[in-house]
Amino acid sequence: MSGVEDKVVVVTGAGGGLGRSYARFLAANGALVVVNDLGGARDGSGAGTAAADTVVSEIRAAGGRAVANYDSVADEQGAAAIIETALNEFGAVHGVISNAGILRDGAFHKMSGESWDAVQKVHLYGGFNVIRAAWPHFREQQFGRIVVATSTSGLYGNFGQANYGAAKAGLVGLINTLAIEGAKYSITANAIAPLAATRMTEDIAPQELLDKLNPELVAPAVGYLVSQENTDTGSVFVVGGGLVQRVAQFQNPGVTFSAPPSLAEIAAQWSQISDMSEATLGSNPV
Numbered sequence: 001m002s003g004v005e006d007k008v009v010v011v012t013g014a015g016g017g018l019g020r021s022y023a024r025f026l027a028a029n030g031a032l033v034v035v036n037d038l039g040g041a042r043d044g045s046g047a048g049t050a051a052a053d054t055v056v057s058e059i060r061a062a063g064g065r066a067v068a069n070y071d072s073v074a075d076e077q078g079a080a081a082i083i084e085t086a087l088n089e090f091g092a093v094h095g096v097i098s099n100a101g102i103l104r105d106g107a108f109h110k111m112s113g114e115s116w117d118a119v120q121k122v123h124l125y126g127g128f129n130v131i132r133a134a135w136p137h138f139r140e141q142q143f144g145r146i147v148v149a150t151s152t153s154g155l156y157g158n159f160g161q162a163n164y165g166a167a168k169a170g171l172v173g174l175i176n177t178l179a180i181e182g183a184k185y186s187i188t189a190n191a192i193a194p195l196a197a198t199r200m201t202e203d204i205a206p207q208e209l210l211d212k213l214n215p216e217l218v219a220p221a222v223g224y225l226v227s228q229e230n231t232d233t234g235s236v237f238v239v240g241g242g243l244v245q246r247v248a249q250f251q252n253p254g255v256t257f258s259a260p261p262s263l264a265e266i267a268a269q270w271s272q273i274s275d276m277s278e279a280t281l282g283s284n285p286v
Helices: 017-028 050-061 076-090 113-141 152-156 162-185 219-225 263-273
Strands: 008-011 032-036 065-069 095-098 144-149 187-195 236-240 243-247
Touching: 008 017, 008 076, 017 032, 017 050, 017 065, 017 219, 032 050, 032 076, 050 065, 065 076, 076 113, 095 113, 113 144, 113 162, 113 187, 144 162, 144 219, 152 162, 152 187, 152 236, 162 187, 187 219, 219 236
Parallel strands: 008 032, 008 095, 032 065, 095 144, 144 187, 187 236
Antiparallel strands: 236 243
């Protein structure tokens, strides 16, 4: 038995777009899938059951196994209920794909605290809540696969998405630590920055670009990262339009001062401090 066959995988935000593609791909490859979706609008308002139910029906019609869940990832109780759905329906949980998300875009000088909080709660808190609920089961069974949805907006920035970018970058920090803490339990944690045409991107990218970004091109990489064979952990991948690439932070040799430098002394060395021509893959010095 290999790949994701008979593995129980929770996919949040799986009622449409990328999450739907992930859920369908996993089920087609033998996984037992919990299709979670609150059923709300792109900004997080509203709720409904139709989105998750439709994906479950599609999977079952194709001969796969899936169950719907409609709880919100934004609070601990909802996240716990999502994992309980996996345990009650399939008896285990082996993987979590933290994909649920909303958008509340706006230039930073116009961004309200409410818009900031709403995005953090779904993306960053949502990732924490669902993974934290699954974590004890991963540790006990000595196996777990985690994939969080980061974004190029978090890796590189994007106008009007300070809240979204901050949340997405925060998820990279989360998987970096989970990779360390989960290593001895055979738990891997990775992040994927998908590029796909979905309702999240339909009005923020040119149509000619969206036409090249089929969500189905992203799902295989996500499927591999939750598979039995994957041992990569603490890594970030940008996937879209058929391209799968790893991105990473680098560090240069820097400059060492034997005593606290004056403003003039550090200014004199700044070109060398910021020079990345001899950079190597970064690591935590602690």
